[in-house]
Amino acid sequence: MDIYTDGSKWRFLEHKGPVFAPPYEPLPDNVRFFYDGKNMKLSAPAEEVATFFAKMLDHEYTTKDIFRKNFFKDWRKEMTPEEKSKLTDLNKCNFSEMNEYFKAQSEAKKQMSKEEKQKIKEENERVLQEYGYCIMDNHKERIGNFRIEPPGLFRGRGDHPKMGMLKRRIRPEDIIINCSKDSKQPKPPPGTRWKEVRHDNKVTWLVSWTENIQGSIKYIMLNPSSRIKGEKDWQKYETARRLKKCVDRIRAQYRDDWKSKEMRIRQRAVALYFIDKLALRAGNEKEEGETADTVGCCSLRVEHIKLYPKIDEQEYVVEFDFLGKDSIRYYNKIPVEKRVFKNLQLFLENKQPEDDLFDRLNTSILNKHLQELMDGLTAKVFRTYNASITLQQQLKELTCPDDSIPAKILSYNRANRAVAILCNHQRAPPKTFEKSMQNLQTKIDEKQKQLSTARKQLKTAKADHKASHDDKSKKAVEVKRKAVQRIEEQLMKLQVQATDREENKQIALGTSKLNYLDPRISVAWCKKWGIPVEKIYNKTQREKFAWAIDMAEDDYEF
């Protein structure tokens, strides 16, 4: 599928390098910091780190012990010896003037005149034009993230042991540039130099640096609309379609393996069943103490499942309760085949809650096995496959040919939602959720009042007509009848909207749409039912899925 057969990703690559975070601007003298009630002027490096904390004062993070502890430890490293000896207790630090200053700043920004805002916009556009594009082979391509991450306090998700640590400022000396030999090399800012300039066309990134919290590498890569990303995306869905062709065979095989004499094979087969049926992630091992304690399928522990031989009229029920990626809770209670249940009981024997459920299995073993079953098959392909096939099935099931366009779009959202639920894509309910539901309810109530008034009027009109039997009263009845009908429709629409919103309260549709659903299914559906593709994909999404919009006809089958 790659355009080059030797594993190289490009022949020519030219870009302008990254945009660095603006330098620190010291606070004006009237913005004070207090320690133990006393005003204290901080050195510039200490002040900068203090402002990171001050900006977050309203955030829950700053109330967490680990965050405070990590922050204070790293902050002290930036202090002068004098500051270090004075500032020994974070609880005695008063950042409130700083906090108010930044709030005022952002307020002022909002209040800027149209002209000032326009000027900023133009400057941003200029930077985008200069740094936001590169030439890869014969195309000008949009770069994804050409700005280097500014310094700040690390915000890990969930119970992250490193939250609050200082993310240091990235300098040109930290930066590795990747471009082709025959290109015009990006220049480092005056008086600085790059860490390295290399010409590696086996990778797709343009710029990289090592981040100081986990020691991992960060990259600048191309935008999803680029050829290189689009082709990879297409390839991903083609792999999932190949799985469709052999999934029955694979399922039969793992069901058979539930009976294996070998423990490792039974574990592998049960894990694969979960990955297939429940769309669980693979679950790599993680270094303890370096990250939040989260798991996927292969790293599930005894404490994450409960077995019920019989509960609520159902037999062989497994209850899952664990924190997955981004510390999102996965909770599910499902009946499984008797064999799976018996195997799980076996796996649990003589184990402590913190022991691995699949002690003879890891992602590398599982993926090696999958590779043997199908070329290019890995655990995550099941998620892609099951998501896409579910969308296709649901669309078939839910779309009514006679429905209006809004009703069809509602069906699309419901199909999308089924996938999001399968993949456990949750979101925090929007802060304004209750209020917006209330507003909608008010509208519904008003509509209902309107309806009952209209119905009364219809009744009166009917009575009038019965009494007079003239044409005029007959027409009046018709008019009122139409009015009732119209209001009924409007009411139904509002109610559907309310249901849709309620159902979507804790579900995030974006991730599945962007990463799991073969866009050709959606494009074909749009073409088949005459729905403008803009109703399904916004501008960015259409750019990302341009390849699919070009490619798919109305009869496309995943």
Place this chain on the structure above:
DNA sequence: TCTCCGACTTGTAGGAATCTCA
């Protein structure tokens, strides 16, 4: 076989931009 690292995909939060309605 195990560990570590590099490259790349997937994921949510939150701010910016845009829309909607009084």
Place this chain on the structure above:
DNA sequence: TGAGATTCCTACAAGTCGGAGA
């Protein structure tokens, strides 16, 4: 016309997976 609601978009964290090296 401006505030609040909603949608879009970016930032960047957190996964997956393959391969090198011991």
